[in-house]
Amino acid sequence: MSMLSNPAQKYSAFPQVDLPDRQWPSRRITTPPRWLSTDLRDGNQAIVDPMDSAKKTRFFDLLVEVGLKEIEVGFPSAGETEFDFISGLVRSGRVPDDVLVQVLTQSREDLIRTSFASLEGARAAIVHLYNAVSPAWREIVFGMTPKQVIGVAVAGAKVMRDEAAKRPETDWHFQYSPETFSTAELDISLAVCEAVMDVLQPTPVHPIILNLPATVEAATPNIYADQIEYFIRNLPNRESAVISLHTHNDRGTGVAAAELGLMAGADRVEGCLFGNGERTGNCCLVTMALNLYTQGVNPALDFSDIDRVIETVEYCNELPVHQRHPYGGELVYTAFSGSHQDAIKKGFAARETQNDTGWRVPYLPIDPADLGRNYEAVIRVNSQSGKGGFAWVLEQDQGLKLPKAMQADFSPHVQRLADELGRELTAEDIWQAFRKAYHVKTYPKHFQLLDYEERRSTDGTRLFSGTIAVAGQQQSVSGRGNGTISSVIATLRDSFDLALEIVDYSEHALSTGSDARAAAYVLAALPDGRRVWGCGIDEDVATAGVRAVLSAANGAVTVA
Structure with a gap:
């Protein structure tokens, strides 16, 4: 088998929704939706080794910590392990008063009864009933007519109603999903939901949750938004229903579909942290929440320590969060490209001089610090990087702010090292290359400052006198000039015949840097027209200047 030259022989375009006066394209999302995490159910059934109770408990605690108020904790009728975890969680007192736990059940009487039993004693809970309604499932999987499918949903709703009535001490909330909504006829989805509502009798004060899942993502997000808007417009007793979205990522647009679904009038979003779920995954709650955040909307979820969230998710799921996953991936705030690095560096520099609190840094849609990331990892250096990259690393790691011309001078040293090593350069790699290139805090072959003193003469000039080691041999030197730097220049000329x-x-x-308080940079010209850079670092700013001149002198002798 191979890909078809004419895929239309096998696949057909998904039909458009007849909604010429659609309103959602002109709407904006200005408030966060109600969020539901299904990590412990959808996410758990999509991993190779399902979580044990300890992992599920750890994950549940994380979900509460980041602010989830509705959490689907499992499928109690799936087995004893699942049932015991749910009932144990309810009895443990671990569920905060403002958090609703939710369980999922197919529309079968025995499974529904088991689901209610797992929640025995809960203060409040959601029971989520579902059955598939689209043609492929009706005809291929179940061999049912639309009327029979509606009958299955109604029968399940009646059992839910009766089981809840037996346990009046719990504040019961009902959720119904016409599973495979995204590939079903809209009129059938409306009919089955209306029939369920007739049984459960929701009110605006105690509404039903109607979940409209893209069980398999089969069309572009705009079509899903049309489906949601059409459904909402035509649903009787709309004020007594919370419209929930459960998107999957088969086409790679699960988050976009959920966002457009909210614009179409939905109230609630279901998904998993970092998008785990069957096949290609569910809507990523982290991505969607932080998309809102970057548009100035408080998502009511807190990812201030995103690395700790990732650590827990990866441990519990035994799946890595991809390095390029939006907002959370290890490399999403990292630039290797020289032009990107230069733009980011300028963006940060501009923030230091502007009073504007608005975030405007090129290539960074969000401030990494808001998520607990530091700036050291924003720019990293490899063979594709430019001078802005290593300059940023030196500034972040060593506090050095190299003049632009010195960045250009140092750039070939970094490029050669990157080519030699064939890998990303660490901050230590760059620092050692800088020390070697400019004889900084090293023991150079030529001029090494051991000690010196400076005093002002009666004529106003300054006298530099000290000890400099040359090739390991100590030599007493002196020179006179108008200032510290000029007196050192005179010393090099008089004692070593070096004109700078x-x-x-x-x-x-x-x-x-714990052992230094100042850095100095000099650009020196030689008699033959060549120019050399020097850098000096010291606790004392004047001594840093002296060291910078000697650094340039070492460079001059080295290139001679």
Whole structure:
């Protein structure tokens, strides 16, 4: 078998919804939906080794911690392990008063009764009833007519009603899903939901939850939004229903479909953290919540420590969160490209000088710090990187703010190292390369400052005197100039016949590094026109300047 040259022989385009006056395209999402996590049910049935009770309990605690108020905790009729976990969770007192647990059941009397039994003693709970309604399932799986499918749902709803009545101490909430809604005829979905509502008699004060799942994502998100808007417009007693969305990611647009479904009038979104679920997964609650966050909407979910959330999810699911997963992936805030690095670096620099609190940093749709990420990992260096990349790393790791011309001078050193190693460069790699290139905090072959003193002469000039080691041999030196830097230049000329002219000098305080408080940079010109850079780091800013001149002097001798 191979891909068909004419796929229309086998596959047909999904039909459009006849909704010429659709309203959802002009709407915005301004408030968060009600969220339901189905990690412990949809997510759990989609992993190779389902979670044991300890893992499910740990996951449940995480969901509560990040702010989920509705959590589908399992399928109690699936087996003893599942039933025991749910009933134990209810009895443990672990469920906060403001959190609703939900269980799922097919529309079969024995399964429904088991589901209610698992929630015995709960303060409040949701029982979620479902049956498939679309043509492929009706005709191929069950061999039923639409009328018979509706009958199955009604029979299940009656059992739900009666079981709830036996346990008046619990505040029962009902949810019904016409499973496979996204591939079903809209009029049949409306008919089955209306029939269930007739049995359960919801009110605006105590509404039913109608979940409209894209059980298999079969069309573009706009069609799903049309389906939701059409359903809502034509549902009798709409004010007594909470419209919930349960999208899957078969076409890669599960989050987009849920967002458009909210624009179409839905109230609630079901999904899993980082999108785990059958086949290609469910709607990713992290992505959708943080999409809202970046649009200025508080999602009412807290991912301030996203790495700890990832750690728990990966442990419980035994599945990795992809490095490129939106917002949470290890590399989503990382730039290797030189042009990207330069833009990000400029964005951060602009924030330091502007009073605007709005977030505007190129290539970063969200501030990584809001999610507990640090800035050190934003820019990383490999053979594809530019000078902005290693300059950022040096600034974050060592506190050095290299002049732009010095960045260009150092760039070939970094590029050669990246090519030699054939891998991403670490901050330590870059720092050691910088030390080697500019003889910083090393023991250079030529000029090494051992000690010095400076004093002002009666004529206003400054006298530099000290000890410099050359090739390991100590030598007493002195020189006179108008200032510290010029007196060191004079010392190099008089004692070592090395002529340097300072073309540029800058210095700054260091914010990083426990053994240094200042850094100085010099650009020196040689008589033959060549230019060399030097850098000095010291606790004392004046000494940092002296070291920078000697750094340039070592560079001048090395290239001679």
